[in-house]
């Protein structure tokens with residue numbers, strides 16, 4: 342008989358180049374070995390519509406309110422079509438970025454009104470099951486200069502990656518504020534360490550939470 346698992350919504354946060362994607366893949370594999378059905382997804386994106394919005398968001402200049410609204414529009418579509426159904430089926434959802442990114446990038450990075458973001462968060466994340474928030478957020482904390490060095494020459498920078506170091510200093514400070522505000526949900530990962538050292542921290546957090 343198949344064991345019924347509790348659904349689990351885990352988000353990965355941090356500035357561009359912090360190492361999120363690298364460790365999402367490893368965690369997905371580890372959870373599958375532990376018998377879980379795992380959905381790996383990302384924001385902005387994760388549905389056909391949200392991926393089209395992602396193209397616009399990552400390439401087109403726009404004002405801060407337009408950017409925030411499109412991020413939340415993409416999130417709503419992703420939440421109702423992918424995240425909620427997967428959780429209802431008992432899957433683990435590993436999501437590369439979620440609403441902490443909107444607070445960090447649009448709020449702290451661009452200086453957009455945090456109270457408006459809180460209102461949008463409530464509207465967008467309220468579904469039939471209540472206000473959806475991640476069960477666990479792994480925050481990959483790395484200095485902007487280190488992240489930039491990791492990304493240098495790796496690919497053509499998108500609109501966000503082309504922002505100056507000062508923007509990423511504000512985004513990083515925003516993540517620190519978000520983590521301080523939700524210590525039960527957000528776990529800081531020292532992402533300066535090498536890949537093995539970072540994975541050891543992720544592994545330890547997941548083990549402590551009984552994931553395997």
Ligand SMILES: Nc1ncnc2c1ncn2[C@@H]1O[C@H](COP(=O)(O)OP(=O)(O)OP(=O)(O)O)[C@@H](O)[C@H]1O
Pocket residue numbers: 355356357358359360361362363364491492495532533534535536537539
């Ligand atoms: N701990 C690490 N030490 C050194 N290099 C790393 C480490 N983790 C990841 N990298 C490398 O840094 C680059 C960025 O990693 P990755 O794509 O995982 O970051 P990311 O946080 O997902 O970035 P983005 O948000 O821009 O997609 C890759 O070339 C990856 O191989």
Ligand SMILES: Cc1cn([C@H]2C[C@H](O)[C@@H](COP(=O)(O)O)O2)c(=O)[nH]c1=O
Pocket residue numbers: 357383384385399412437438439440442443444446447501502
């Ligand atoms: C969800 C979300 C994302 N962003 C920014 C952060 C990144 O620069 C890009 C996504 O690119 P990645 O390679 O997939 O990390 O989008 C944002 O500004 N606000 C958000 O809510």
